[in-house]
């Protein structure tokens with residue numbers, strides 16, 4: 001996978017060079033966001049549902065150790081083997097051991113952002129083992145040696161022609177045929193072959209139920225099921241935050257998930273796995289990889305409530321215009337910018353700054369994560385821990401200094417407005433990073449404060 | 459220390475103080491005047507079709523005609539004739555050739571068009587996913603308003619596997635154009651009696 005090592009700002013700069021494509025990306029995701037709104041407005045109890053979901057997750061996190069033990073006990077009784085992985089390397093090794101022990105050659109995978117987080121594909125590839133990603137979007141990016149750019153719509157950054165060219169090269173489809181129906185049919189035939197011959201299927205987990213020891217996987221294509229039911233071994237990988245207490249709580253989350261993600265009333269398939277079928281082996285790998293550390297950070301533990309619907313991506317003005325790859329991590333977007341600094345503070349210190357803090361993400365989040373507040377808190381942590389470059393730090397320090405002094409703030413505002421009027425080129429130049437890709441606004445004649453005082457008296 | 463102990467210990471040390479589970483009050487949840495109409499509208503909007511029937515005679519005839527024409531159809535509904543048990547042992551390659559599968563659903567959900575199927579109703583876990591076309595029969599009296607009502611009636615862990623199916627397999631991964639028939643069934647028709 002060619003994950004960019006550029007910072008978010010630099011990678012975004014590359015992305016927006018193609019302006020029509022940037023606009024198209026923006027509009028496509030906004031369209032998905034609007035579908036979400038329509039679905040949400042179709043349920044009068046929407047806000048109540050979000051509240052329930054948020055509270056169920058709060059409760060689960062506050063009793064997580066016990067729920068994991070209950071889950072393990074019940075899964076074992078059901079004949080499922082549970083593995084525990086402290087980090088990505090552990091996770092990959094566990095899967096590799098199962099592959100080796102059973103002498104497996106053919107592996108299909110259904111979209112799992114956790115395996116992306118752990119770098120499973122690259123790890124297995126280095127051992128000479130190939131996995132086939134079977135979600136259509138994932139297969140497209142896999143053939144292109146790219147990472148997914150979105151957790152629900154992995155190939156959202158690509159146009160029909162891109163897919164057509166990729167399929168022409170790898171699946172020998174007709175050159176220049178850009179019809180999505182035709183291209184999907186080609187992928188269907190290609191992937192059905194892979195499903196049928198697969199020996200091992202790896203899937204993700206959307207929800208794990210402590211009460212029953214089972215887990216639920218949601219897809220629209222049916223790829224998780226095609227893989228898992230055909231193969232003689234099924235490995236499901238989950239971050240431990242996927243836990244919920246009881247099966248009845250699934251109703252709350254399944255009502256929220258697809259509506260928030262794509263505006264559908266529910267995904268086509270919501271599969272409940274409890275026992276391996278006769279003659280099959282079923283494994284679950286429970287992964288920490290920094291999650292227990294995040295649980296201990298009071299300011300950030302809320303991020304573990306995330307159900308990966310990507311509503312916060314689709315609404316984010318920065319994500320929509322900078323593209324998922326600019327976040328250089330498996331989970332991009334607003335929530336990725338909270339989760340990733342926890343995994344590696346130095347490598348991902350740029351991400352909490354890739355936000356306008358407009359709060360739109362927090363407004364759409366089905367489990368009520370205070371996303372924009374957490375991004376703001378991360379900025380402070382990162383600055384005080386010294387992970388932020390000097391330009392940004394000096395700017396922020398200066399701003400904090402001025403903001404803490406109302407008199408100075410008012411003076412600076414006045415001076416700034418006068419300067420912008422008299423010497424516009426002072427700001428509209430390359431030395432001002434804010435001017436890059438932006439037109440500076442015309443300065444108002446007076447500040448809001450002056451305007452307010454004047455108008456209040458009238 | 460094993461990975462298991464390390465993780466559990468860290469969670470115990472880092473988890474916040476216990477908070478209560480919320481009570482889910484069904485009085486807060488949407489009501490529909492006409493469950494059947496709501497179900498039909500939603501299923502159509504997500505790519506499925508519905509047919510209302512007085513009894514199963516016409517469906518039985520359709521099935522027999524298909525069989526007589528040599529189509530590979532699998533019936534799992536006793537009221538339609540003999541139920542295929544042998545599919546339990548068929549391989550993925552065999553099942554990939556199934557043209558139409560006829561299955562009975564337990565519960566249908568008006569808010570989203572989903573139908574719950576137990577493994578025993580499928581006869582083979584792979585069948586409803588790998589068949590080219592899927593036909594499901596449900597009883598009108600088994601349509602419930604929302605997912606909350608559905609979970610009150612099903613036992614999701616009673617068998618090794620169970621699924622909510624809402625419409626045919628679909629994808630919108632190529633420029634957000636909706637395409638029906640990704641990997642699984644290309645069509646879903648629900649017969650309501």
Ligand code: SF4
Pocket residue numbers: 260305306307308309310311312313335361364365366367368369371
């Ligand atoms: S943070 Fe909220 S909105 Fe974003 S993916 Fe997670 S659940 Fe969805």
